[in-house]
Amino acid sequence: MEREVRVWDNLKRDTEERMKKVAHLVEEGKVVKAENTVALLEGVIKPGDKVNLEGNNQKQADFLAECLCEVDPKKVYDLHMVQSVVSLKSHLDVFEKGIAKKLDFSFSGPQAGRLADFVRDGKLELGAIHTYLELFGRYYADLVPKVALVVAFEADKEGNLYTGFNTEDTPIIVEATKFKQGIVIAQVNKIVDKVPRVDIPADWVDFVIQSPKNFYIEPLFTRDPGLITDTQVLMGMMALKGVYAEYGVQSMNHGIGFFTAAIELMLPTYAEELGLKGKICSYFALNPHPTMIPAIESGWVKNIHCFGGELGMEEYVAARSDVFFIGPDGTLRSNRAYSQAAGLYAMDMFIGGTLQIDKYGNSSTATANRVAGFGGAPNMGSDAKGRRHSSDAWLKCGLEYGMQDQLLGKMPRGKKLVVQMQETFKEKMDPAFVDELDAWKLAKNANLDIPPVMVYSDDVTHYITEEGIAYFHKCVDMKEKMAAIRAIAGYTEIGLQAKEEETMDLRKRGIVKTPEDLGIDITRANRSMLAAKNIKELVEWSGGLYNPPARFRNW
Amino acid sequence: MLSWDELQKAKFTETNARERAFGLVDKGTFTEFVSPRDRMPSPHLPVLGEAIGYDDGVVTGIGLIGKRPVFVVSQEGRFIGGAVGEVHGAKMVQAIKLALKAYEDVKEKYPDSYEERLPAVVISFETGGVRLHESNAGLLAHAEVMDQIQDARGKIPIIAVIGSKVGCFGGMGFVGAATDVVIMSEQGRLGLTGPEVIEQEMGKDEFDASNKALVFRTTGGKHKYIMQDANFLVKDTVGGFYQQLQEVMKLPFAEIEKFRRIGSKELVEEQLELVKLAVELGAKDSMDVWKYYGNEDPAKLVDMGPEEFLKVAKRRERKLG
Numbered sequence: 001m002e003r004e005v006r007v008w009d010n011l012k013r014d015t016e017e018r019m020k021k022v023a024h025l026v027e028e029g030k031v032v033k034a035e036n037t038v039a040l041l042e043g044v045i046k047p048g049d050k051v052n053l054e055g056n057n058q059k060q061a062d063f064l065a066e067c068l069c070e071v072d073p074k075k076v077y078d079l080h081m082v083q084s085v086v087s088l089k090s091h092l093d094v095f096e097k098g099i100a101k102k103l104d105f106s107f108s109g110p111q112a113g114r115l116a117d118f119v120r121d122g123k124l125e126l127g128a129i130h131t132y133l134e135l136f137g138r139y140y141a142d143l144v145p146k147v148a149l150v151v152a153f154e155a156d157k158e159g160n161l162y163t164g165f166n167t168e169d170t171p172i173i174v175e176a177t178k179f180k181q182g183i184v185i186a187q188v189n190k191i192v193d194k195v196p197r198v199d200i201p202a203d204w205v206d207f208v209i210q211s212p213k214n215f216y217i218e219p220l221f222t223r224d225p226g227l228i229t230d231t232q233v234l235m236g237m238m239a240l241k242g243v244y245a246e247y248g249v250q251s252m253n254h255g256i257g258f259f260t261a262a263i264e265l266m267l268p269t270y271a272e273e274l275g276l277k278g279k280i281c282s283y284f285a286l287n288p289h290p291t292m293i294p295a296i297e298s299g300w301v302k303n304i305h306c307f308g309g310e311l312g313m314e315e316y317v318a319a320r321s322d323v324f325f326i327g328p329d330g331t332l333r334s335n336r337a338y339s340q341a342a343g344l345y346a347m348d349m350f351i352g353g354t355l356q357i358d359k360y361g362n363s364s365t366a367t368a369n370r371v372a373g374f375g376g377a378p379n380m381g382s383d384a385k386g387r388r389h390s391s392d393a394w395l396k397c398g399l400e401y402g403m404q405d406q407l408l409g410k411m412p413r414g415k416k417l418v419v420q421m422q423e424t425f426k427e428k429m430d431p432a433f434v435d436e437l438d439a440w441k442l443a444k445n446a447n448l449d450i451p452p453v454m455v456y457s458d459d460v461t462h463y464i465t466e467e468g469i470a471y472f473h474k475c476v477d478m479k480e481k482m483a484a485i486r487a488i489a490g491y492t493e494i495g496l497q498a499k500e501e502e503t504m505d506l507r508k509r510g511i512v513k514t515p516e517d518l519g520i521d522i523t524r525a526n527r528s529m530l531a532a533k534n535i536k537e538l539v540e541w542s543g544g545l546y547n548p549p550a551r552f553r554n555w
Numbered sequence: 556m557l558s559w560d561e562l563q564k565a566k567f568t569e570t571n572a573r574e575r576a577f578g579l580v581d582k583g584t585f586t587e588f589v590s591p592r593d594r595m596p597s598p599h600l601p602v603l604g605e606a607i608g609y610d611d612g613v614v615t616g617i618g619l620i621g622k623r624p625v626f627v628v629s630q631e632g633r634f635i636g637g638a639v640g641e642v643h644g645a646k647m648v649q650a651i652k653l654a655l656k657a658y659e660d661v662k663e664k665y666p667d668s669y670e671e672r673l674p675a676v677v678i679s680f681e682t683g684g685v686r687l688h689e690s691n692a693g694l695l696a697h698a699e700v701m702d703q704i705q706d707a708r709g710k711i712p713i714i715a716v717i718g719s720k721v722g723c724f725g726g727m728g729f730v731g732a733a734t735d736v737v738i739m740s741e742q743g744r745l746g747l748t749g750p751e752v753i754e755q756e757m758g759k760d761e762f763d764a765s766n767k768a769l770v771f772r773t774t775g776g777k778h779k780y781i782m783q784d785a786n787f788l789v790k791d792t793v794g795g796f797y798q799q800l801q802e803v804m805k806l807p808f809a810e811i812e813k814f815r816r817i818g819s820k821e822l823v824e825e826q827l828e829l830v831k832l833a834v835e836l837g838a839k840d841s842m843d844v845w846k847y848y849g850n851e852d853p854a855k856l857v858d859m860g861p862e863e864f865l866k867v868a869k870r871r872e873r874k875l876g
Contacts, residue, residue, distance in 0.1 A: 226568070226720070528569070533566060550768040551765045551766055551767050551768075552767060553771065554767050555775065555857065
C-alpha cells in the first residue's frame with residue numbers, strides 16, 4: 001500500500017527557520033540584549049502571526065510592548081493580537097502604526113475610550129471581547145499564539161523564569177504557545193545566576209531580555225478605607241445580614257469596589273457582633289486586598305487563592321502561609337487561570353458593584369463610548385451549569401429559585417449566589433437604574449454583535465441598593481423580576497414607577513427586604529463600623545508588614 | 556451624632572463639621588447660630604441646578620472653654636469640598652464680628668478681669684477656597700474674613716484648627732496663614748494651590764499629585780510643624796485639638812502675638828529669608844529641608860506616630876517670638 005507522504009511538523013520547521021534568523025542576537029544561554037529586542041522581534045514575527053502580549057490588570061510586559069511598536073511595519077504587519085488586557089498606550093499604538101490589525105482581548109481599562117475610537121474608525125478589527133477563562137480557553141483552540149511576549153521578575157541565563165508574587169497569566173500563555181511549537185520571549189527585571197524558584201522551566205522559554213527598567217504593576221485592588229461612605233457601610237451591613245448570614249456563605253469572590261471593601265472591614269466588627277465568625281467567609285478566590293488584613297488578623301479566613309498580586313502586600317502575604325499559597329521560596333504564587341476556575345466552580349458567591357441595571361435586571365459596566373471589556377467578573381458572576389458538588393448556601397439559593405420547577409420539574413439543584421450592589425444614583429446624580437443599558441449604544445458605536453453585558457438577569461440572584469435587597473432569584477417570572485427591580489430603585493425614573501401595593505406584597509413574601517425588614521438600625525450605619533478607617537490603620541493591623549505604595553500614603 | 560465624650564476620642568478626620576464644633580469647646584456649651592433648621596442655603600446654587608445645604612457647608616456658633624466665650628467656625632468638606640460661597644462666607648464673617656462685639660461687652664462689664672473672659676475665635680478649616688459656582692461672592696467673602704481678622708488683631712485671638720480630610724487650600728490657605736495660632740494634626744494639610752492644580756499647571760515632574768506620600772510630606776502637619784507654619788501638632792482626635800485649645804487659652808494674650816508667622820515687617824523679612832533659603836538649598840523634597848534643620852534621618856519621621864515625632868523632630872528656629 002502506498003502512503004501519501006505528508007509533512008506533519010510544519011509549525012516546528014517554521015519556528016526553527018525563524019530561530020536560525022536570530023541566532024546571532026543571542027549572547028550567553030538565551031540572553032538577548034535589550035537594545036537588540038526590536039531586531040529579535042522583526043526576526044521571529046511574521047506578518048499575520050497571532051501574537052500574545054502579556055499584561056493584565058496588574059503586571060505588564062511594557063518593554064516588549066514598546067519594542068513591538070518600533071518594528072518596521074514593512075516587515076511585520078497584519079498581526080492578530082491575542083491578549084488579556086489592552087491597558088497601555090503602546091497596546092493600541094501597534095494598531096495605529098499598522099503593525100497589528102486584529103484584536104481578541106478581555107479587558108481594556110484606561111484605553112477603553114481610544115479602543116472604541118479605533119474600532120469605529122476601522123483602525124482595528126475587533127475579534128471578540130472575552131472573559132479571562134474564555135480567552136484562555138481559546139489560546140488552546142483557535143487563538144493559539146505563535147509568539148508570546150511575557151514578563152517575569154527574574155530569569156537565569158538558561159531561561160528559567162521567576163514570576164513569583166505576580167505569576168498571573170504567564171503559565172497559561174507560555175504553555176499554549178510553547179507546546180504548539182511557538183516562540184516565547186520574556187522580559188525580566190533582572191538576569192540572575194539562580195532564580196528563587198522556577199515558575200516557568202527554561203525549556204519552555206526561548207529568549208530572555210533584561211529590560212532597561214522594572215516592569216509596570218498597577219495596584220488595582222487597593223481601596224483606601226478613608227473613602228468609604230456611610231451609605232456603603234449601610235449596604236455592607238445589609239449584605240452581611242441579608243445575604244452572608246442568611247445563606248451562611250463560606251466561599252466567595254469579592255469585586256474590587258468600595259462596597260466589598262466595606263464588607264471586608266466589617267467582618268471583625270458587625271459580622272463578629274452578629275456571631276457569624278466561622279459561619280461565613282472562610283474561603284476566597286481573591287487578590288490580596290489590603291482591606292482583608294483586619295479580617296485575616298482576626299482569624300476569619302482559612303484560605304485565599306490569588307489571581308495576581310497586589311503592590312505592597314508582598315511581605316504580609318509571605319508571612320501568612322496558612323492563608324495564602326506560598327512557594328518553597330517563601331513568596332506567593334498567584335495564577336489567574338486557576339483562581340478563575342476556583343471562582344467559577346468552587347465559590348458559592350460572587351459579590352460586587354456594578355454601574356447600570358436595566359428594568360429587566362441585566363447589569364453592565366459599559367458606557368456608550370468606552371470598550372472596557374469584562375475581565376473575570378462574568379465567569380465568577382454566573383451560575384456554573386457544570387457544578388455538581390453541593391453546599392448549604394448553594395442548595396438554599398437553588399431551593400428558593402422561583403423558576404426551578406419550570407426548568408427542571410421536581411429536581412433539586414443549587415444555584416450560585418450572584419450579588420450585585422449599586423446605589424440608586426451614581427456620581428453626578430446619574431441614575432443607576434435605566435430603561436436601556438448604555439451597552440446598547442456602545443454596541444452600535446463600536447460595531448459589536450451584542451451589547452456587552454457584565455451579568456445577565458438570569459444569573460443575578462440578589463440586587464442590593466440603599467433602599468433594600470431584591471431576592472431576585474425568588475421571582476417566578478420576568479413580570480415579578482421587574483417589580484422587584486422597581487421596588488429597590490429609589491427615586492430613579494424606574495423606581496418612581498413602583499406601585500406601593502406591589503412592593504408591599506413583595507416585602508411580605510420576602511422577595512424584597514428593606515433595612516427595616518432586616519432589623520438593621522440605620523443610625524449605626526456609619527464609618528465607625530469599619531475595622532480600619534484609613535490606610536495607616538491597615539498598616540497597623542498588619543503589624544507593619546503591609547507596605548502601601550506612595551500614592552496611598554496619606555501621611 | 557456622637558456624644559461629647561465619644562467625640563473626644565473620635566478621630567478628627569472621621570467627624571463632620573457639626574461634631575467638630577461641638578467637640579472643640581467645653582462639654583454641653585455649644586449653641587449653633589443659624590442652624591440648618593433656620594434654612595439659610597445658597598441662593599446661587601439652585602439657579603445652576605446644584606444641590607443646596609441648609610447650613611451652606613459651615614457650622615458657626617458659640618461655646619465656652621473655661622470662662623472664655625469661644626466663637627466657632629467649622630467648615631464641612633463633604634459639601635462641595637467645603638468651598639466658600641456667599642452665605643458660607645457671611646456666616647464666617649458674622650461669627651468673628653460677634654466675637655469682636657463680645658470683646659467690647661466683656662471689656663465694659665469686667666474692666667479689671669476681662670482677660671480671663673476674653674473671647675476667642677476658632678476656625679476649623681476644611682476647604683479648597685472659593686466656591687467656583689459663586690466665585691465673585693466667594694472671593695469677596697475671603698476678603699471680608701481677612702478684614703475681620705485684621706480688626707481682631709491685638710484684641711482677641713483667632714486660632715486655626717486644621718485636621719480634616721480636605722485640608723485648607725486655595726484662598727482659605729491665605730486666611731489660615733493670617734490667623735494668630737495654627738494647630739494641625741499630621742493628617743491636616745495647609746497650602747495655597749492644591750496638589751492637582753500644581754500638577755496640571757506645572758506638570759507631573761514638578762509635583763505628582765497622585766503620590767499621596769509626597770503630597771502629605773509637602774503640605775501635611777508634620778512639615779508645617781517643622782517649618783513653624785503650624786505652631787502646634789496634635790493627635791488626630793477631637794480631644795487632641797480641644798486639649799491644645801485649652802492650653803492656648805491659658806496663655807496671656809501677649810504670648811499669642813508671638814505665634815504669628817506673618818503680620819509685621821520683621822516677620823515678612825523672616826519669611827523672605829526662607830524664600831532665599833529655598834533657592835540656595837535647591838531642595839527636591841521636603842525631607843531635604845527637614846535634614847537641613849538637623850533631622851539626621853528624615854525618612855524615619857514620615858512613619859513616626861505623633862508622640863514620638865514631637866519628641867525627636869527638630870524644627871526651624873524662629874528669629875522672633
